[in-house]
Amino acid sequence: MTTTTTTTTTPTAIYNDNEPPRVADLVHRPKQGQTTLHLVRHGQTEGNARHLFIGSTDLPLDPLGERQARQVGSRFSGIEIDTLISSPMQRARQTAAEISLTTGKPVEVVQGLSEIDFGALEGYTIEQVLDQFPAMRSKLSAIENIDLEWPEGESRCTFYDRVLTTFLGILERHAGTTVTVVCHGGVIGALIAMVEGGSPSDYATYGFQNCSITTLVVTQDQILVRLRNDYSHLDEVQTEPLRLSPTFATEKEQR
Numbered sequence: 001m002t003t004t005t006t007t008t009t010t011p012t013a014i015y016n017d018n019e020p021p022r023v024a025d026l027v028h029r030p031k032q033g034q035t036t037l038h039l040v041r042h043g044q045t046e047g048n049a050r051h052l053f054i055g056s057t058d059l060p061l062d063p064l065g066e067r068q069a070r071q072v073g074s075r076f077s078g079i080e081i082d083t084l085i086s087s088p089m090q091r092a093r094q095t096a097a098e099i100s101l102t103t104g105k106p107v108e109v110v111q112g113l114s115e116i117d118f119g120a121l122e123g124y125t126i127e128q129v130l131d132q133f134p135a136m137r138s139k140l141s142a143i144e145n146i147d148l149e150w151p152e153g154e155s156r157c158t159f160y161d162r163v164l165t166t167f168l169g170i171l172e173r174h175a176g177t178t179v180t181v182v183c184h185g186g187v188i189g190a191l192i193a194m195v196e197g198g199s200p201s202d203y204a205t206y207g208f209q210n211c212s213i214t215t216l217v218v219t220q221d222q223i224l225v226r227l228r229n230d231y232s233h234l235d236e237v238q239t240e241p242l243r244l245s246p247t248f249a250t251e252k253e254q255r
Helices: 061-076 090-103 126-132 136-141 155-173 185-195 248-254
Strands: 003-006 033-043 085-086 106-109 178-183 212-219 223-230
Touching: 033 090, 033 155, 033 185, 061 090, 085 090, 090 106, 090 178, 126 136, 155 185, 185 212, 185 223
Parallel strands: 003 106, 033 178, 085 106, 085 178
Antiparallel strands: 033 212, 212 223
8 A cells, every 4th residue: 555645724713703614605616527535434443332432542453443444445335546645553544545446546545534632542432532521511511612722732712623624625636536535433523514514512413333435526606415324344343432422421420
């Protein structure tokens, strides 16, 4: 497998008045034809199986995740693509490698596709976070608060800026082609939320399964979500995406 690396520069002040922008309002649509993005979440890791906050921690796929990666790779036997792009994290690169085997496309690594950095919360369960970081309780329930900063980690705003900038760059470089992007649930969820005008922090709405495929079609007139969270090619799914509702802290206490 051949890989190349592309870096992106994150600008400041993309957000105004605490409202995330819509990708549809910022993207330069192709003058001719259309651009298609197949967004693939990586296969399952031990952190996914244990429902841990895993963002910047560079975990490999677990045995089920390896099988899921092979299955999503086989799914692309019937899909023509021009470019294959991956997050630099090994769980994404392992998944992209299986798609590369099927399509014959080399993997281009784009640094801006990394998952959010949860900082001091990396490796914790939700229960541990609520117990050991009580100040985060109300902050996590406020999905409209895009200024939330994970202790010693990344802020929501910085992460959303990075995701937006990275995908705008991909769309600009690959206008009029079909691109497969292998990355993370948080990255895909943030992008789809910004396409639809929702909140990227609304994890209950914008959760995506391991090795699912979500397809965006960018035309001169609009951006269409043509396929969403499709994992029909998988023979086994053990864990659901981490879905934090606005009231999840209260829900946990009541159990």
